[in-house]
Amino acid sequence: MFKRIIARLDIKNNNLVKGINLEGLRNLGDPKYFALKYYEEGIDEIHYQDIVASLYDRNSILEYISYTAKNVFVIISVGGGIRNNDDIDKVLRSGADKISMNSAVVKNPELIKIASKVYGSSTISINIETIKSTSGYEVLIDSGRQKTGLNLNKWIEKIQKLGAGEITITSIAHEGKKKGFDINLYKMVKKYVSVPLIAHGGAGDIDHIVELFQSCEVDGVALGSILHYSYLEKNILLDNQGKNYFINTEKKIHDDKKITIDKIKKTLKKNGIKVRI
Amino acid sequence: MVSKSEFSNKKKSVTIGIIDTETSNLKNVISACEKEFLKVYLLKKYENISNDIDGLIFPGVGSFNFVMETLKKKKLDKFILEFLKTNKPSLFICLGMQLLFSYSEEVKKSKGLNIFPGSTTLIQANGKRRVPIIGWNTINQKNKNDIFYGIKKTDTFYFTHSFYVLPKNKKIISSESEYFGFKYCSSIAYKNIYGLQFHPEKSSSAGLKIYENFRKLCLA
Numbered sequence: 472m473f474k475r476i477i478a479r480l481d482i483k484n485n486n487l488v489k490g491i492n493l494e495g496l497r498n499l500g501d502p503k504y505f506a507l508k509y510y511e512e513g514i515d516e517i518h519y520q521d522i523v524a525s526l527y528d529r530n531s532i533l534e535y536i537s538y539t540a541k542n543v544f545v546i547i548s549v550g551g552g553i554r555n556n557d558d559i560d561k562v563l564r565s566g567a568d569k570i571s572m573n574s575a576v577v578k579n580p581e582l583i584k585i586a587s588k589v590y591g592s593s594t595i596s597i598n599i600e601t602i603k604s605t606s607g608y609e610v611l612i613d614s615g616r617q618k619t620g621l622n623l624n625k626w627i628e629k630i631q632k633l634g635a636g637e638i639t640i641t642s643i644a645h646e647g648k649k650k651g652f653d654i655n656l657y658k659m660v661k662k663y664v665s666v667p668l669i670a671h672g673g674a675g676d677i678d679h680i681v682e683l684f685q686s687c688e689v690d691g692v693a694l695g696s697i698l699h700y701s702y703l704e705k706n707i708l709l710d711n712q713g714k715n716y717f718i719n720t721e722k723k724i725h726d727d728k729k730i731t732i733d734k735i736k737k738t739l740k741k742n743g744i745k746v747r748i
Numbered sequence: 749m750v751s752k753s754e755f756s757n758k759k760k761s762v763t764i765g766i767i768d769t770e771t772s773n774l775k776n777v778i779s780a781c782e783k784e785f786l787k788v789y790l791l792k793k794y795e796n797i798s799n800d801i802d803g804l805i806f807p808g809v810g811s812f813n814f815v816m817e818t819l820k821k822k823k824l825d826k827f828i829l830e831f832l833k834t835n836k837p838s839l840f841i842c843l844g845m846q847l848l849f850s851y852s853e854e855v856k857k858s859k860g861l862n863i864f865p866g867s868t869t870l871i872q873a874n875g876k877r878r879v880p881i882i883g884w885n886t887i888n889q890k891n892k893n894d895i896f897y898g899i900k901k902t903d904t905f906y907f908t909h910s911f912y913v914l915p916k917n918k919k920i921i922s923s924e925s926e927y928f929g930f931k932y933c934s935s936i937a938y939k940n941i942y943g944l945q946f947h948p949e950k951s952s953s954a955g956l957k958i959y960e961n962f963r964k965l966c967l968a
Contacts, residue, residue, distance in 0.1 A: 472927055473884040473904060510952075515884060541779045546906060546950050566775035568809075568908075568950060591811050591843070593880040593908040636880045636910070665873045667882045688876060690883060747884045747904045 473747040474684055475691030476735060477516040478509040478698050479671060482551075483523050485531055489699055491647035493600070493615040496522075497718060500704050503538050508702050510543040512732040515747060517543060518571065518693060521551030522614050533565045540566025550598055559586055563594070571639065573598040574612040577619055577626075580633055587634030592666075596637040597630050599623065601656070602644055608656065615643045627663045639669040639693060649675025649696055657687035669693055677730065677738045684744045698732070701725040762966045763787040765801040767828070767844070769810065769818045777807040777841070780949035784959040786966075794823035798831045803966040807949075808843025812852040812868060812911070815843060816860060825861060832863065837940045837965040839895070842909060845936065845943030849913055864938070865916035871909075877928040880910040885946070887923040887934050895942045896922070897961045903954035905946035907934075912945065940965070 480502050481488050487505055488496040499505075506517050517539065521532045532549065539547055549562050550571030559570050570590070576582050576597060587595045600611045601623050608623035627638065640660065642653040652673040660668070671693035674680055680692055700721040736746045764781055768774055768790045781788050789801060806828065808815060819825040832838060840848055847860045852868035860868070873879040884904040889896055907925070912932040915921060925934035925945075936943040942962075948955035 472881075475883050513952075537775070540775050544776075544780060544783075544949060544952050544956060546908075563809075564775065566779070568776065568947075588811060589814055591809060592910055593882055594809060637882055665878055666880065667878050690878065 472690075473515070473745050474689075474739070475515045475669070476680075476732065476739075476746065477518050477548075477669065477691055477693045478505070478514045479518045479520065479693040479695045480505055480699075481520045481522050481695065482532060482535065483521075487699065488522070489647065489696055492643055493641075493646055499699050499718070502535055504704060505699065505702060506535075506539045506547075507542055509698065509732065510545060512702075513736065513748070514545065514732055515691070516546040516548065518548045518550070519567075520571070521549070523551075533561065536562065536565040536567050548596060550596075555582065556586060556589060559590060563590070569594055569596050569637075571596045571598045573600065574617075576630065577610065577612050577621065580629060583630055583633035583635055587636065592634050592636035595635060596639060597635040598639045598641060598671075599626065600641045600643055602642075603656075608659075611643060615641075615646075624660065624663045627660060631665055635666060637667045637669065638664060639671050641693075642670075642672040645673035646671070647696055648673060651675065651679040652683045652687075654682065654686050657683070657689055661688050667691070671695075676728070677735050680735060681739060681742045681744065684739065685742065694735075696721075697725075697730060697735075701728075701730045761785075761787055762802045762963050763789055763800070764803045764805055764966070765789050765791050765797065765831070767804070767806040767819075767824055768792045769808075769815050769822075769824070774807060776947075776949045777805060780956060780959050781805070784956060784963055786959065786963050791824065791827065792822065794827045798827070798834050801831075801836075803836055803962065804828070804831050804838040805841065805962075806838070806844035806847070807841045807947075808845070808847065810843060812843065812846060812860070813858040816847060816858055819847070819861075828861060829863075832941065835940050837962060838942065839962055840941070840943040841949075842945060842947060845945060846911060846913055848936075848941070848943055849915070852911065863941070864920060864936070866914050868911045868913050871912055871927075871930065871932070874930075875928075877930055880908060881927055882908045884951075885925050885927065885934075887925050887946070889923045890921055891937075893922045893937050893942075894965055895937065895944075895958060895961050897964075898957055899954060903957075904951070905934075905944075905948065905955060906950040907946045909945060913943075 548569035610621040922937040948958040
């Protein structure tokens with residue numbers, strides 16, 4: 472089995488956005504451009520996350536899914552604002568292969584059972600946002616805005632019993648920081664997880680990804696900043712000089728490192744990690 | 749997509765019937781077909797068109813029981829059996845392949861199409877072997893097979909499943925895959941019936957090659 476390298480595209484309205492600790496979002500351009508580019512460059516999976524789905528209508532994301540499904544022949548998973556089987560149906564019918572849920576299943580865990588019965592466990596992926604508190608890791612919802620009081624390990628056990636087919640764990644404290652993954656977190660959850668596990672939050676350099684796979688039993692990794700800033704469109708239209716400065720600085724850092732999907736995979740392979748090239 | 753009336757004036761074009769049970773990722777199968785110049789006709793219920801289409805694809809996502817019930821309700825089970833009698837090529841993907849067998853242990857012991865004796869059984873999780881299987885893997889081809897023409901040993905395919913098939917007749921196993929020490933049947937072939945546990949429409953260029961091969965089989 473090959474370790475999966477997943478491109479995670481957070482979408483707000485019509486833009487690919489990227490924040491830090493799930494906050495302070497910056498527009499990076501047309502999500503369709505990035506998805507297609509990542510596919511051509513050899514990505515294993517595309518994840519679209521509609522991060523304001525609960526606030527606005529979701530027709531735009533259905534359009535992106537539909538366009539992407541016509542041109543991209545790898546798995547497309549979609550999350551954000553999915554609350555019931557009707558929502559799931561719409562997203563799958565648009566061309567998505569996998570559904571990712573977080574807030575809705577915390578509010579109504581039975582939804583996992585209902586959905587996995589109809590669509591099969593492997594179609595139902597659960598995203599967990601977590602942050603370390605004094606009593607251990609706690610589960611958050613609504614893009615890290617809302618505390619739930621749920622303990623991470625207990626939540627993992629519960630959703631697996633209900634039929635979750637895959638778990639992505641986002642470390643809020645590491646997300647967007649580009650300083651490496653929360654290695655202790657992924658080591659710790661190992662004994663609770665019996666379905667495929669994806670790590671998300673923290674990749675800033677290829678070494679971080681190597682370290683993750685070498686020290687933790689994760690099946691895949693979801694990458695945001697490290698890819699987006701490397702593959703920015705040349706003439707991205709920006710509305711604000713401050714953002715312009717920030718993004719150009721980020722781009723320069725990435726250009727200097729010349730991070731590409733191919734380079735990430737080749738480096739992983741050189742380090743003994745099985746990846747698809 | 750073609751309408752029924754277009755069947756008559758087709759020349760070299762290949763038209764594929766696709767079974768639509770309304771739970772699967774049909775759009776992606778259609779995209780892959782269109783990319784490989786296969787015209788698509790969607791079958792939502794029984795229709796007397798076995799002679800008008802050149803091939804059949806049954807893509808499967810969902811649970812065994814639920815999809816089997818839908819097949820029966822729409823008399824699509826009858827259509828599949830009728831089509832297989834024409835000996836034209838057919839491709840059964842993932843759950844589609846599992847439904848070819850006698851029964852499944854998914855949800856409750858439920859009957860399949862029973863084209864091939866055998867069953868569908870849950871993969872046991874064990875340490876690193878997490879279930880469902882989700883991700884990319886290679887296939888170890890057991891015999892020469894037109895659907896795998898040009899597919900190399902190193903080519904990777906996308907799998908997503910919790911169950912695997914146990915054919916009574918081992919000769920129909922056309923490839924095996926290995927998942928953390930667990931070897932299982934990842935595809936079957938018998939005459940012009942092909943079954944794949946993985947999703948070719950989600951397997952990048954290697955997967956599209958399978959659609960290309962399927963088109964050639966339909967033209968033959």
